[in-house]
Structures are given as structure tokens and as C-alpha cells.
């Protein structure tokens with residue numbers, strides 16, 4: 001069994017798609033042994049369709065790992081109080097104050113399943129000490145997001161950020177794919193992720209209205225809280241997907257221009273401050 005492997009962490013969004021296709025064309029090397037996609041079960045359907053297309057373009061296998069289903073597990077927790085790792089939902093306390101739940105979903109539904117699969121690929125069992133092995137793990141962070149770069153806590157996993165090395169920003173990844181004749185990659189993340197900004201919600205509502213509707217229904221179902229153990233918990237706080245602490249369906253997700261607010265370009269002073 002190989003003890004030195006290269007794995008590409010596949011999110012199936014713009015950056016990891018670009019990184020995988022660049023590797024396939026030999027523009028980033030070495031060729032990964034595997035790509036690993038951690039499926040939360042909560043991505044929009046068009047991301048799964050894109051992943052299926054992408055698999056057909058790559059000379060290396062894309063392995064899917066899954067720990068439960070974050071969508072279903074969260075709804076079950078909202079309904080019956082079953083334990084689930086928190087997504088970073090916004091909370092509104094009885095006194096109206098806002099906070100955000102500590103995020104546990106990424107660790108449980110993405111990082112842990114990927115590491116477990118890597119251990120298996122190296123031939124180590126759960127809990128067994130990994131030794132004499134080295135994994136180069138590619139992460140699809142682009143140059144404009146480099147503050148998110150973080151080394152792995154494991155000595156045997158060395159993270160690498162090929163798009164940062166190439167100083168490629170997100171827009172340049174899109175340009176690279178376009179100039180190489182590839183279709184646009186979607187934005188990948190759980191459909192209901194509270195980290196989405198208004199421009200994502202607008203995109204989802206306009207381009208994928210059924211999925212936006214599903215996110216609105218999800219939002220309504222978590223209002224009474226998750227991980228509740230008692231009636232007291234039930235009344236403690238309300239949960240929301242949108243930071244304005246209003247139902248997603250009613251949130252003002254218009255752009256500044258739609259709201260009639262002036263932008264810098266509206267006020268060009270003739271020299272554009274250059």
C-alpha cells in the first residue's frame with residue numbers, strides 16, 4: 001500500500017474544480033492520486049450534477065465520503081432534539097440579542113470523514129498511530145482568500161494551496177476555465193449555510209428557485225432551536241439562516257443598486273479616484 005499520496009480536497013465549487021482541471025492538464029503537479037469529496041448531503045442539486053460531470057473529466061478517481069446527512073440530521077434535531085453538530089445559525093434570544101452558534105458541522109461532516117478515508121487509503125485503522133506516511137493535501141483556496149490557509153494538525157498531512165502558489169484569484173479561476181472551454185462551476189456549500197451573503201441568496205432565488213424555496217422551508221423548521229433537551233431549551237432562543245433575524249423568505253436580499261442606494265460608480269467624479 002502506498003504510504004506517500006497526494007489527495008485533492010474536492011469541494012466541487014469554482015476553486016477546487018479549477019485546481020482539479022489544471023492538474024488534469026498537467027498545469028499543477030504531481031497528478032493527485034485521489035480527489036476526496038465530503039458530502040454533507042446538503043449541497044444544492046446542481047452541485048452534485050456538476051461533480052458528476054467533473055468526475056468524467058479527471059484522470060484520477062473522485063472518492064465520496066459521508067458522515068450522515070447534515071440536512072436531515074439538523075431537521076431531526078429540530079423536531080426531536082437528536083444531537084447534531086451545529087451549523088453556524090444566527091440566534092435571537094428572548095431579549096432580542098443576536099449571536100451565532102459555534103460551528104461544528106465542518107469538522108464532523110467534512111474534516112473528520114476526509115481524514116478517516118485518508119487513513120484507510122494509507123492502510124491504517126481507526127485510532128492506529130500513523131507513521132512512516134506522508135500525505136500532500138491540496139486545498140482549493142484562491143489567492144484572494146489566503147488568510148484562510150491553515151496547516152493540518154497532523155504531522156503526516158501537509159497542506160498545499162496550489163492556487164495561492166499561482167497567485168490565482170477566484171475570478172482568474174473562472175477565466176481559466178472559460179478560456180479552456182469548460183462550463184461555469186457552481187458555488188458550492190450547503191444550501192442552507194448561514195454564511196451565505198445576500199448575493200448568494202439572490203443567485204439561488206433567481207437561478208434555482210426550487211432550492212431557494214427548500215432553504216426557506218428549512219429556515220422555518222429550525223426556528224424553535226436544535227439540540228434541545230428540555231422545554232426550557234425550546235424557549236431559549238430562535239434560530240435563523242439570515243443575519244437580520246427574519247425568515248429567509250422575508251429577508252431583504254436586494255443588492256444596494258436594487259435598493260436605490262448609490263454606489264461608488266454612481267458617483268464617478270471624472271477621475272474615478274485613480
Ligand code: SF4
Nearest residue numbers: 087105106189190193
Ligand atoms: S457549508 Fe456551512 S453549513 Fe455546510 S458544513 Fe460548511 S459551514 Fe457548515
